[in-house]
Amino acid sequence: MVLVLLLCGGVGSQVQGEPLQISIVKEGAKKDSVSLSGLRASGPNGQLFVQTLTRDLELSGWFKVSTGREGTITVVGGLLETGSGLQTSTKVTWPGKNFNWARNAASKAEVRQAAHTLADEMVKQIKNETGMASSRIVFINRRGSNNGDVYVCDADGGSMFQVTHDSAGVIGPLWGINRNDILYTSLKPGYPTLLRQTIGGSRRPLASFKGLNTGGAFSPDQRRIALILSYQGNAELYVLDLGTSKVTRMTTTPSGAESSPCWSPDGKSIAYVSDRDKAPHVYVVDVATRVSKRLTYKGSQNVNPSWSCKDKICYATLRNGIFQIAMMSPSGDGSSELISGQPEGSEDPSWAPNGRHIICSARNTLYILDSLGDPAVRLIQSSGNWRSPDWSK
Amino acid sequence: MMNSRMMIANIALVCGLLMVGTGCESWWGGDETSDTPGITDVPNVIGEDGKNITGTRFEDTCKKVEGITLAPVYFAFDSYALAPSETAKIEQVAKHLLANESHVLVVEGHCDARGSAEYNLALGENRAQAIRGHLVNLGVDGNRLQTRSFGSEKPAMAGSGEAVWKMNRRGEFALYQK
Structure with missing residues (x-):
């Protein structure tokens, strides 16, 4: 949303009589960039985990998931396919801090739940806010x-x-x-x-x-x-x-x-x-x-x-x-x-x-x-x- | 008489617990094959006067009377005030009830499709209550009159626009044999 205010008159170095235009751009909360490129997804459940986590982080309103390795926040680790499920072991790092997070999921539904849980944990630990991905x-x-x-x-x-x-x-x-x-x-x-x-x-x-x-x-x-x-x-x-x-x-x-x-x-x-x-x-x-x-x-x-x-x-x-x-x-x-x-x-x-x-x-x-x-x-x-x-x- | 399932339900209500597992899947009309028990399956709730809230619904205990048409009563937008043009219809209903002592009545309130579904359910109830109140004033025993609201869920006419909406803001009458 862009709000445009038009002010007339002598403000600062403006030429007198010329309108001064101030634009206030409301573009939501500032977002931290997250790189998930360090998550090694080898199979369909790993991909489901990364897809779900990506969307959860974007929907949270606090993060922007980057496609490359650059990010203020990095999530690295292994996603091991276990037949119908997934073994996850990850480390989340941001300036000066980090936490480890691991979870075993036995089904596709549990893989999604695991991703929701990690997204909420990141919102809690990094932003000190309540997450909503598990709701x-x-x-x-x-x-x-x-x-x-x-x-x-x-x-x-x-x-x-x-x-x-x-x-x-x-x-x-x-x-x-x-x-x-x-x-x-x-x-x-x-x-x-x-x-x-x-x-x-x-x-x-x-x-x-x-x-x-x-x-x-x-x-x-x-x-x-x-x-x-x-x-x-x-x-x-x-x-x-x-x-x-x-x-x-x-x-x-x-x-x-x-x-x-x-x-x-x-x-x-x-x-x-x-x-x-x-x-x-x-x-x-x-x-x-x-x-x-x-x-x-x-x-x-x-x-x-x-x-x-x-x-x-x-x-x-x-x-x-x-x-x-x-x-x-x-x-x-x-x-x-x-x-x-x-x-x-x-x-x-x-x-x-x-x-x-x-x-x-x-x-x-x-x-x-x-x-x-x-x-x-x-x-x-x-x-x-x-x-x-x-x-x- | 309280059956065992009902006692379990009461205990669950008092404890604020959820019923999970066996024994209760079929006792409310959860699928097409099961019947729909009435008021006796509701856990006891104590009213403001310290007594259990009681009352059997005519729909659950009485047979519907078919073949008698009572004209619907129409309402203005967002209103449950009875228009003078509509009261003659209610007088006809009162006349029928006073002449047929074995008949009881459910007044059904409806709204047009606009606005909040939750509010419309309350508005429909108040439309039914307004008609019920008028029937009591005309001498009908209040124990023979119940209400139900369908809010905006059951329009008489599909579509939109005032010509449709005004036909949907209504009270209807369902007669039952005591």
Whole structure:
């Protein structure tokens, strides 16, 4: 993104009256160059490892992988094919520092996991930041009317897996307590039911009361779930305590519907959407006092909040008839910033575990946005109607 | 009566643990061959009044009544206010329920395709609740009225543009035999 400021008048040695042009180029975070030419890949699994690591390092936003031997950071070592898997033994070196890293992988899936782990380790050791390569994304393929299913993939878009086979309406999948645990609202029984499922395993209803059962956001301490119920007659935000199996009502809005709860990183607050002031906007409730505060005023609709580990809330804002992704401070100071470089019509944002990147849906597919200014990256290449992504934390 | 699987589910819920492995693959409609049990399979949850949240869904326990058409109620964009032009349709529904004591009703709320799917699910529920509230005001026993929302998942008409959207922002009625 290039911002051009035109200033008139006597500045420095400029000829008086001639405009002074200052260009501020926002091109994302500065990237360190990494050379992987010292990784000796002799077979297909070794190549898969290098390919996966290369893409992970590029997606991390902190590194640029060079094709040659030159690099501020070098990764050297051996990648030994072991039939179906790979033995890796590497050394990562950067000015004044290094670490050794070794891993055995028994299958292609484990080879990819190993590369993800090394990428995250490099982000942690070299940049002192949280990596995202080992995280996963859950999302929906909406094929048509009342016809969708839940899918998951790795943060690089690979290892896609279809979780449900319902061909039924499905809404708002969210991660549970780990990267195999998801919650989502299914319309398969003919009414909204909140389900909890182990990926590749069993599932069970978590809430299936009269009326609405949706939401399903786990608190950071994993002891509570924020959910939207209407068993008392109106859609409201509740917190289910898993220790006592008791629900506590957080909102009382006879003329409003609540949706899309998400927790603050400290577990003390929940951001959510309510239309108590006519149009849907983002609010935040203090869980202890149950006092709510409205956070968004700009835009005709503000929906789908996601709260990052770096204490920023991103959300979809409808401005001039087009949805865009913005972020704001949860303090409610009214300031918001649109994420640069996003595709038109971006919706459904969810923060990456690094608190820097955002997954969102646009043009029937998923994109990774960068709050530091790197261009958007299309995550899913295959055709479908990919929606409602949630990034594991 | 609580069956053993349900007890296991309760224990898992209380502990916040995941059910992994045997014994529970088939107890919710996870594939085309299994049946779809209803409310009794949901782990107990205690409401604000200290009592278990109860309530059986008409869809799971009653037989659907076929052959009676009740006209859909339409809504303005982003609204669940009942327009004066629509209330006569709700009065017809009330009349039917007051004349047919064995019938119970599920009011179904829908939205057009625009906006957040999560918000639309809540908006659809409030549309259904608005109709339900009006039916109660007209003298129908609230115990005979339930709601369900399909959000924007089940449009009456495919496509886009106001002519399509206005047909999709609606409340529908499903009668069941008690």
